[in-house]
Amino acid sequence: MEVPDRPLSFVPAKKGDIITIGPMKLRVLEDGSNTDNRLSSVELTIPPRVRGPPPHWHEMHDETFLVTKGTLRFHVPGKPDIDAKTGDYIVVPIKSPHTFSNPTDEETIFFNTLTPAFYINYFKLLGQFVEGGEMTPEANQKAMAYYATIPVAEP
Template sequence: MDQKHKEYIKALHVGHVRPDEIPWRRLGQYLYRVLEDGSQTQMRLCMIESLIPPRSEGPVFHFHEMHDEGFIITKGRIRFHTPGAPPIDAKAGDIITVPIRLPHKFSNPFNEEGVFINTITPGFFVRYFEYLEQLLGDGTKLTAEANIAALKRFATVPLDEDTIMKLIEESKANGNGDVDIDI
């Protein structure tokens, strides 16, 4: 190990988070808390815990131009949607990964709340949650319009219904069969 590396590691430490000590924050009808804001990883990774109420829509269909996502379901079930593919109902203990540029969204159509930890690499997307919270203010329901406005600021492309339908049609034309897509 060279001297520069030795000096660098003196500034590092293992991050330790106790989620129970972090208050939940509100995004309309949803709750979230930042478990890792990227400060421990030079913005290479952030982690957000989210609580999605029963019978709730999540974000609009979108894709990220600059970051991958992981979802670790810790309570209940969350439905993941990709145009042209059957939805995936992930339950507690399941892990979902979403690569850069894959159109997706999630929802909770079930009768119990769902909770997941979202990993984002690189971690700059943590600012999306903070910006969206600022847009919504106190008690405002999360709307598609607010969601789209916030997504556009963070290298994320929201998809309109026409684009989603084209993706579904292309998937069927490519032999991916009939799929049931919730739009």
């Protein structure tokens, strides 16, 4: 069997495309172009006391979260919150309701994978929707509607 000659993708520290969404910063590490859109990944930095998106679930992709600094609070409507700390890992399968935030006075950083990779475009679109402004639930839901992401009402 012949082994295909495919180059590795290398993203040096502090490099990668940056997407700003309100106060949050995403560093795109893989946009799917090197994985035939099977996988994308970002590093997300959330300042202190910042909420993430409204509660939602995804019809078409799985996510993983590896906290590399601080605390990332996961909220699942109707369940106790989970405070994931440095080194903790969360898997969010398709159709699993969730949201996240940084409830602390310290910056939070996490590594996030998305499979398939198309969801990276949600971040790009949301960044355009809130360019220079505030990240609102309305902007989030508008962007989510393009990427098979369904809002979840709180009980």
